[in-house]
Amino acid sequence: MKGIVFTEFVSMVESQFGEDMFDDILDAVQPKSEGAYTAVGTYDHQELVDMVVELSKLCDTPVPALVHAFGLHMGKVFSEKFTSFFIEAGSTIKFLEAIDNHIHVEVRKLYPDAELPVFSFEHVESPTEHFALHYQSTRGFADLALGLIESTSAYFGETFNIDREDWVEGDIHHAIFRLTSA
Amino acid sequence: MNHASTDPARLIRRLERERKARQEAERLLEDKSRELFAKHMELEALSQSLEKLVAKRTIEMQQARDEALYALQVKTDFIANMSHELRTPLNGVLGVMALLSEQSLNEQQSELVAVAEASGKHLLGVINDILDFSKIEANKITLEFAALNIRPYVKTLCAPFELQAKQKGIAFEVHVDDRIPDFLMVDSLRLTQIISNLLSNALKFTDKGSVSLSFNAFEDVYRISVSDTGIGISEANLESIFAAFEQADTSITREFGGTGLGMSITKQLVSMFGGKINVTSELGKGSCFYVDLSLQTADEIELYTDTVDPSVDNPVDTLRILLVEDNTINQMVATKLLEGWGCNVSLAENGQLALDHLSKDTFDIVLMDLQMPVMGGIQATEFIRTGKGGVLSENMDVPIIAMTAHSSQAHIDECEQVGMNGHISKPIDKALLHQKIKSLIGNMSAAEQSSQHETPINNSVPEIKGVDVESGLARVNHDLELYLSLLQRFCKDNGDFYTRYEVCVEQDNKKSASMALHLIKGSAANVGIEKVSKLAAELETELQTKQSWPTLNKAERLQQLIEEVKHHLALVDNNKDKAEKAPLRSVSDEQILNYLQDIKMQLNQDFLNAEAGLQELLTCKLSAPMQGILENVQQAMARFDTLAAANDIEQALELLG
Numbered sequence: 001m002k003g004i005v006f007t008e009f010v011s012m013v014e015s016q017f018g019e020d021m022f023d024d025i026l027d028a029v030q031p032k033s034e035g036a037y038t039a040v041g042t043y044d045h046q047e048l049v050d051m052v053v054e055l056s057k058l059c060d061t062p063v064p065a066l067v068h069a070f071g072l073h074m075g076k077v078f079s080e081k082f083t084s085f086f087i088e089a090g091s092t093i094k095f096l097e098a099i100d101n102h103i104h105v106e107v108r109k110l111y112p113d114a115e116l117p118v119f120s121f122e123h124v125e126s127p128t129e130h131f132a133l134h135y136q137s138t139r140g141f142a143d144l145a146l147g148l149i150e151s152t153s154a155y156f157g158e159t160f161n162i163d164r165e166d167w168v169e170g171d172i173h174h175a176i177f178r179l180t181s182a
Numbered sequence: 183m184n185h186a187s188t189d190p191a192r193l194i195r196r197l198e199r200e201r202k203a204r205q206e207a208e209r210l211l212e213d214k215s216r217e218l219f220a221k222h223m224e225l226e227a228l229s230q231s232l233e234k235l236v237a238k239r240t241i242e243m244q245q246a247r248d249e250a251l252y253a254l255q256v257k258t259d260f261i262a263n264m265s266h267e268l269r270t271p272l273n274g275v276l277g278v279m280a281l282l283s284e285q286s287l288n289e290q291q292s293e294l295v296a297v298a299e300a301s302g303k304h305l306l307g308v309i310n311d312i313l314d315f316s317k318i319e320a321n322k323i324t325l326e327f328a329a330l331n332i333r334p335y336v337k338t339l340c341a342p343f344e345l346q347a348k349q350k351g352i353a354f355e356v357h358v359d360d361r362i363p364d365f366l367m368v369d370s371l372r373l374t375q376i377i378s379n380l381l382s383n384a385l386k387f388t389d390k391g392s393v394s395l396s397f398n399a400f401e402d403v404y405r406i407s408v409s410d411t412g413i414g415i416s417e418a419n420l421e422s423i424f425a426a427f428e429q430a431d432t433s434i435t436r437e438f439g440g441t442g443l444g445m446s447i448t449k450q451l452v453s454m455f456g457g458k459i460n461v462t463s464e465l466g467k468g469s470c471f472y473v474d475l476s477l478q479t480a481d482e483i484e485l486y487t488d489t490v491d492p493s494v495d496n497p498v499d500t501l502r503i504l505l506v507e508d509n510t511i512n513q514m515v516a517t518k519l520l521e522g523w524g525c526n527v528s529l530a531e532n533g534q535l536a537l538d539h540l541s542k543d544t545f546d547i548v549l550m551d552l553q554m555p556v557m558g559g560i561q562a563t564e565f566i567r568t569g570k571g572g573v574l575s576e577n578m579d580v581p582i583i584a585m586t587a588h589s590s591q592a593h594i595d596e597c598e599q600v601g602m603n604g605h606i607s608k609p610i611d612k613a614l615l616h617q618k619i620k621s622l623i624g625n626m627s628a629a630e631q632s633s634q635h636e637t638p639i640n641n642s643v644p645e646i647k648g649v650d651v652e653s654g655l656a657r658v659n660h661d662l663e664l665y666l667s668l669l670q671r672f673c674k675d676n677g678d679f680y681t682r683y684e685v686c687v688e689q690d691n692k693k694s695a696s697m698a699l700h701l702i703k704g705s706a707a708n709v710g711i712e713k714v715s716k717l718a719a720e721l722e723t724e725l726q727t728k729q730s731w732p733t734l735n736k737a738e739r740l741q742q743l744i745e746e747v748k749h750h751l752a753l754v755d756n757n758k759d760k761a762e763k764a765p766l767r768s769v770s771d772e773q774i775l776n777y778l779q780d781i782k783m784q785l786n787q788d789f790l791n792a793e794a795g796l797q798e799l800l801t802c803k804l805s806a807p808m809q810g811i812l813e814n815v816q817q818a819m820a821r822f823d824t825l826a827a828a829n830d831i832e833q834a835l836e837l838l839g
Binding site for chain 1: 202
């Protein structure tokens with residue numbers, strides 16, 4: 001997983017829970033990287049999972065909630081670091097449509113070995129008109145995805161009702177987010 | 183939110199983490215840089231190899247293009263040469279046929295000769311078509327405009343077709359609208375081709391009814407329409423009518439003959455005039471072809487090199503003529519012709535042999551072919567005029583007439599530049615040659631003719647600043663009075679050049695400006711004002727090659743030069759009037775009647791005698807209408823159109839009452 005996720009995690013933990021919290025997590029998890037994360041590096045995603053789990057214990061908050069909060073944080077970071085994608089899209093739906101076709105394509109040009117989730121979509125007519133975003137990944141970070149979606153719609157000043165459906169098939173985690181304009 | 187702890191151990195650990203992260207970032211950066219550099223080098227190498235490849239391909243393409251152009255040039259040259267090779271013996275055949283037809287022949291023999299002539303002329307037509315087509319394709323034809331007297335031109339043009347129509351039993355109508363001015367600037371050779379093609383097609387495909395030619399004007403667009411009541415053209419065929427090698431369909435070719443090139447050439451010529459050609463037709467009813475052209479009226483009439491005064495009758499016989507010609511058939515034809523007129527003819531096969539003749543004997547006229555082995559006509563003329571090659575001094579100014587197969591302006595200019603006095607196109611038109619020879623010796627009285635054998639020292643050659651008087655005089659056989667009047671004429675005609683030019687600039691009329699300059703270029707050269715001629719030529723070229731109008735400087739300078747000549751000319755004491763023409767003879771009506779009847783009789787017996795009689799008659803004082811009719815006779819005879827000539831003579835007889 002790309003270093004930026006880790007550095008942003010550290011940043012979120014330190015700002016929300018203090019720098020000492022991160023030391024404590026490291027002491028408990030003992031990650032191979034020793035916690036020396038740089039945004040341009042690449043690290044084992046399991047380290048992140050382990051750190052989140054440890055954080056959940058230490059601050060007594062369920063994992064999904066933490067991941068979701070992290071998703072919101074990441075969304076904000078993306079909108080600041082990669083504003084051009086947002087401006088290009090112009091709206092939440094257009095942005096979500098662009099993730100697979102455009103944004104992740106650009107990412108892979110720079111980082112051919114990036115492991116990224118798949119975000120396919122569909123404009124559904126019936127029974128009610130809505131936009132369906134289908135998340136698929138070997139990592140189970142659907143909550144992160146939700147946080148990103150919500151943060152994106154906040155960026156564009158749009159509001160949606162979001163229904164969510166999760167399941168696992170083999171080693172693929174699936175989640176469908178159905179968005180209807182509020 | 184907890185504040186950061188100040189525990190040294192934690193701080194040290196954070197520091198360690200930061201340092202480790204930074205170093206890793208640096209390492210990653212270095213890796214990426216190296217990668218980038220490698221990619222960059224790859225790209226450079228690829229770019230260079232691509233550039234080399236492009237350069238290579240470009241050269242290959244240029245070579246292929248050059249080869250194609252060369253092949254095209256070879257083909258064009260081949261066609262031009264072949265046409266020349268084909269036409270030369272053919273002209274020989276036609277020349278001999280013409281001579282034969284003037285012998286006394288019985289009816290059967292006459293018929294055979296007529297058939298042979300017709301076939302020969304047809305073949306010549308086909309060869310000319312092929313050459314024209316090829317030249318047009320290779321963009322080697324340029325139009326040369328000259329003032330044309332429209333009504334006589336149309337009359338002359340239609341005469342043979344009128345004859346043909348009569349023989350076919352169909353009516354032939356010609357209509358030239360009143361609004362059409364007398365003189366238009368036209369390339370008459372090409373215009374003739376266009377109209378002749380249309381007329382001959384109309385006649386070819388019409389068996390009953392009529393064929394008519396109309397010439398109408400709408401502002402400055404002129405419409406020439408040829409309509410007929412012939413077999414017409416189907417709609418399907420109308421589309422392909424102007425395509426090369428396609429006649430309406432193959433059955434037409436078989437039935438009516440033709441190369442299929444005529445229409446295509448016509449269309450291309452019309453395009454060169456900047457005009458349009460269209461056709462309407464109904465199968466079984468008839469067709470109408472119409473050509474729309476934008477033409478300029480001609481306010482000026484070009485000065486000719488040879489000043490002609492045909493009313494003066496000077497004997498052509500007893501002249502000593504040097505014929506310089508390498509082709510044996512042409513030699514024979516020309517010799518017979520000239521000896522028939524009573525001249526003494528000496529032969530030289532090339533320029534060098536001509537010089538040998540001219541170093542031993544004196545001659546009155548030299549007829550000079552241009553293309554000959556050993557030494558050609560241009561070079562020979564240069565030698566003669568500069569007295570080289572042992573040429574006798576009396577022969578240095580001998581009148582030389584160029585016999586040219588090519589009559590492009592460039593060639594004619596070249597002939598003038600080396601000092602030739604005139605030119606005649608091959609195949610040689612007898613009447614025209616007769617006229618040119620007479621005019622060249624015609625300016626001299628008998629006394630001057632004998633004095634021509636002495637070195638021409640003219641003490642009273644005036645000096646006119648800016649004018650090469652000697653060169654101008656040489657062109658008019660040292661007739662000073664004539665030359666001065668030509669100079670005056672030039673100054674008068676071109677005195678308002680700048681004003682006219684300014685108008686052209688205002689109206690953005692490059693065509694008119696070009697033509698005016700073209701005229702000045704020619705006439706200035708003729709009267710020996712090289713500077714003016716050269717400047718006019720420069721300005722003409724600039725006008726034609728550049729998009730925008732050149733600055734007015736050159737035009738101003740040109741006007742200045744003309745005015746200087748005018749000024750210096752006025753300084754010369756020239757109180758004398760223009761050279762008086764030799765007085766016309768007064769004759770009685772009865773004498774005129776006799777002449778006419780004599781000519782009429784001779785028309786079908788001895789054509790040359792008829793011509794001679796006509797020339798004599800024209801030296802008499804005649805009424806204006808009679809003069810006009812006789813000039814038509816003259817033109818008809820120039821085309822060997824005895825029928826038209828006979829018709830005109832009838833008219834003349836009727837006029838006498």
